[in-house]
Amino acid sequence: MDTKHGEHSSGETTDLLIDEHILFRKLAYISPNPTLITNTKGEICYVNPAWNQLTGYSFDEVKGKNPRILNSGKTPRRVFRKLWSALSSGQTFSSDEIFDKRKDQSEYQIYATYFPIKRGDVNEFYVQVQHDITKQREMNEKRNMFISIASHELKTPITTLSAYAQLLKKQLVYQCDNKNLALLSHIIYETNRLTNLIDDLLNVGRLESGDLPFYPKALNLSALVQQLVTDLSQTIQTHTIEIKGSIKGTVLGDKNRIEQVLTNLITNAVKYSPQANRILVHLSTTATMAIVAVQDFGYGIDKKDQQYIFTRFYRTQDKDEGSIAGFGLGLYIASEIIKRHKGKLWVESKKGTGSTFYFSLPLLRSYN
Numbered sequence: 450m451d452t453k454h455g456e457h458s459s460g461e462t463t464d465l466l467i468d469e470h471i472l473f474r475k476l477a478y479i480s481p482n483p484t485l486i487t488n489t490k491g492e493i494c495y496v497n498p499a500w501n502q503l504t505g506y507s508f509d510e511v512k513g514k515n516p517r518i519l520n521s522g523k524t525p526r527r528v529f530r531k532l533w534s535a536l537s538s539g540q541t542f543s544s545d546e547i548f549d550k551r552k553d554q555s556e557y558q559i560y561a562t563y564f565p566i567k568r569g570d571v572n573e574f575y576v577q578v579q580h581d582i583t584k585q586r587e588m589n590e591k592r593n594m595f596i597s598i599a600s601h602e603l604k605t606p607i608t609t610l611s612a613y614a615q616l617l618k619k620q621l622v623y624q625c626d627n628k629n630l631a632l633l634s635h636i637i638y639e640t641n642r643l644t645n646l647i648d649d650l651l652n653v654g655r656l657e658s659g660d661l662p663f664y665p666k667a668l669n670l671s672a673l674v675q676q677l678v679t680d681l682s683q684t685i686q687t688h689t690i691e692i693k694g695s696i697k698g699t700v701l702g703d704k705n706r707i708e709q710v711l712t713n714l715i716t717n718a719v720k721y722s723p724q725a726n727r728i729l730v731h732l733s734t735t736a737t738m739a740i741v742a743v744q745d746f747g748y749g750i751d752k753k754d755q756q757y758i759f760t761r762f763y764r765t766q767d768k769d770e771g772s773i774a775g776f777g778l779g780l781y782i783a784s785e786i787i788k789r790h791k792g793k794l795w796v797e798s799k800k801g802t803g804s805t806f807y808f809s810l811p812l813l814r815s816y817n
């Protein structure tokens with residue numbers, strides 16, 4: 450993630466009653482953030498104690514040298530290109546893709562913010578304020594590895610359980626054993642729930658390692674929605690699902706993945722509107738996009754939660770929803786799938802009234 454900002458506020462006049470030079474020295478000295486300053490010739494002219502501690506270098510060992518000597522070679526070139534274009538136009542630049550090496554040659558990753566200090570219109574110094582994110586990255590990698598191994602290991606027994614449950618169901622139907630069939634239906638329901646949760650975990654692992662395959666082809670989205678709603682209506686007893694409108698055209702998409710997104714939106718609409726009994730699926734087109742919207746009349750989502758629900762593992766803290774099972778992965782997976790189709794997924798919702806989840810996909814061909 451790289452970000453560019455406008456002119457840094459250090460250029461503004463302030464009414465500080467103390468010498469700014471002393472203030473800067475003191476702040477940098479006690480700051481837990483490693484800080485490094487170079488002049489316009491690219492020579493290191495200041496480092497603070499936090500930086501000494503992170504890198505193992507003393508100031509004398511790096512004084513006058515170019516910070517390039519610290520680069521581990523792993524920072525992508527595009528980051529440097531963006532950095533120099535931002536600094537030369539007087540802007541602040543941040544990136545979490547900076548990889549440097551310590552004196553003992555071990556690598557570390559930092560989130561760094563760079564900004565120029567100007568005299569008049571001319572850059573005089575470049576300041577780099579760092580945040581060591583090495584541990585955070587390692588934790589993320591371990592967590593992803595754990596999720597991936599655990600979900601693979603869980604998938605095999607659950608698939609076997611599911612297969613035997615279906616076999617048993619056939620026998621009980623044949624024997625007209627309704628009492629045991631009712632018991633078995635609970636086992637099948639819970640097994641399906643577990644399968645869906647494990648599939649979500651597996652998908653997240655694959656999405657992050659870039660291993661989730663996509664097989665795009667021309668799709669008639671109207672027909673796909675129609676078929677999926679018919680299939681889902683067989684298993685959803687509590688709500689009716691109505692389709693409004695149509696999509697005049699085709700989109701380029703992976704049928705299974707788009708079905709996965711729609712299934713997630715519709716099952717969420719059911720899950721989070723237990724007091725309602727209907728769901729609307731709106732289909733429409735603009736000049737360039739096909740739009741599908743799934744509307745429910747349930748709990749709704751607070752404004753403060755709406756920006757987070759598409760991130761991994763995020764679930765709202767709503768008390769009413771406390772008993773509803775989930776990992777907070779479905780919308781993250783759905784939004785990643787839609788992004789890979791060059792589309793957009795968003796929500797409009799009002800607490801207590803209901804939610805409408807929209808996704809748009811670029812039209813391949815439109816017809817009237």
Ligand code: ADP
Nearest residue numbers: 717718721749758764765775776777778779780
């Ligand atoms: P899960 O449903 O498994 O928790 P999702 O990623 O599908 O995970 O959803 C994330 C969170 O967004 C849910 O926990 C819920 O709080 C909220 N949410 C999703 N869909 C709806 C909906 N239709 N109505 C209200 N809240 C919703």
